Amino acid sequence: MIYTVTLNPALDKTVEISGFAPGQVNRIHALRTDPGGKGINVSKVVQSLGGQSTAFGILAGQTGREIEKALAAEGISCCFSNGAGQTRCNLKIVDTLNGTTTDINEPGAPISVQTLQELLQKLLQRLCPEDIVVLSGSVPPQTPEDIYASWTQACGKKGAKVFLDADGPLLQNGIRGIPWLVKPNRAELEAWMGHPLETEASLLEAGRALLQQGISQVVISLGAEGALFLWDEEAYRGWGISVPVRSTVGAGDSMMAALALGTQYKLEKNQLMKFALAVSAANVMCSGTQAADLDVVQELLPRARVERIAL
Numbered sequence: 001m002i003y004t005v006t007l008n009p010a011l012d013k014t015v016e017i018s019g020f021a022p023g024q025v026n027r028i029h030a031l032r033t034d035p036g037g038k039g040i041n042v043s044k045v046v047q048s049l050g051g052q053s054t055a056f057g058i059l060a061g062q063t064g065r066e067i068e069k070a071l072a073a074e075g076i077s078c079c080f081s082n083g084a085g086q087t088r089c090n091l092k093i094v095d096t097l098n099g100t101t102t103d104i105n106e107p108g109a110p111i112s113v114q115t116l117q118e119l120l121q122k123l124l125q126r127l128c129p130e131d132i133v134v135l136s137g138s139v140p141p142q143t144p145e146d147i148y149a150s151w152t153q154a155c156g157k158k159g160a161k162v163f164l165d166a167d168g169p170l171l172q173n174g175i176r177g178i179p180w181l182v183k184p185n186r187a188e189l190e191a192w193m194g195h196p197l198e199t200e201a202s203l204l205e206a207g208r209a210l211l212q213q214g215i216s217q218v219v220i221s222l223g224a225e226g227a228l229f230l231w232d233e234e235a236y237r238g239w240g241i242s243v244p245v246r247s248t249v250g251a252g253d254s255m256m257a258a259l260a261l262g263t264q265y266k267l268e269k270n271q272l273m274k275f276a277l278a279v280s281a282a283n284v285m286c287s288g289t290q291a292a293d294l295d296v297v298q299e300l301l302p303r304a305r306v307e308r309i310a311l
Contacts, residue, residue, distance in 0.1 A: 002046055002260050003123060003160075004134040005151070006039030006057035007116070007143065008108040010090040011067055014247060020095040020102065029096075034290060035067040036090060038137030038165060041250045041291075043076050045257035045283065048291035051264070054079055056123055058111055061086035079126075081119045085109030092249050101248050108140035116143070120151060129159030132260045135174070136165035136253070145169040152177030161263070165256050167191065178214040181263075183256055185221045203228055204235060204311065219259060219276070221252050227280075229273050235311035238273050241281035241303050254283035254291070274304035
């Protein structure tokens with residue numbers, strides 16, 4: 001089973017503007033609202049691909065109720081705890097003329113230690129060996145920065161495989177919990193290493209450093225350029241698939257969903273990597289954090305290309 005954890009969910013409002021201009025009046029020509037937060041995005045993509053997951057998280061107030069209602073309407077299994085205050089709302093501005101996406105994200109309401117512990121216990125009670133737990137995204141203010149490390153260790157003791165997607169101190173501390181898979185992008189990896197990574201060789205060196213921590217698989221997402229996939233003794237270059245881009249919001253989450261589902265299905269490495277590239281490309285063709293249909297992914301799969309490289 002795949003379990004996703006979203007400690008700082010959001011109601012994402014995505015607006016499309018042609019030629020977004022700060023400091024001026026901008027006219028919206030398209031708008032959509034979606035339940036969001038990185039873990040929730042992963043669950044939405046898993047569902048769209050024909051898989052099943054349970055979305056864990058903490059919701060609060062009217063916004064939280066709207067998110068839970070929307071996920072239930074999509075048929076996604078949920079297990080949320082109730083928090084104080086109001087779940088945040090985020091604004092995503094997609095400039096269709098210049099091909100840019102601007103995120104304006106609220107911080108979220110603080111969560112009590114008791115509420116966090118209650119949610120963790122709910123998750124641990126469900127876990128079985130070989131289950132996959134996706135820990136991803138930001139956390140609300142005042143949440144301990146080592147929370148992903150402690151949750152990773154707790155899930156690992158139950159025999160689950162933890163997939164981590166975070167940045168800053170959450171990533172740096174989370175790595176110490178030794179997740180099964182980590183998916184940083186270039187900027188997140190540079191922050192962890194403490195210096196720029198301008199070449200493929202330097203990215204691979206950083207990936208090797210992560211593997212040496214005890215992590216089984218490292219996926220370095222490179223946006224439109226694709227991704228690097230690393231295992232203990234193997235490395236591959238996955239090339240990005242050129243598609244019309246509507247929104248890059250959630251592209252990394254869609255790749256994480258594909259990696260989790262492909263791992264659950266025990267896909268061979270070549271199939272797993274191509275699946276991840278195709279799912280990521282399919283989702284940038286969608287508006288907001290809307291998940292792409294499986295038939296679009298299948299159309300893109302023959303165009304996915306990977307090449308083994310020296311590790």
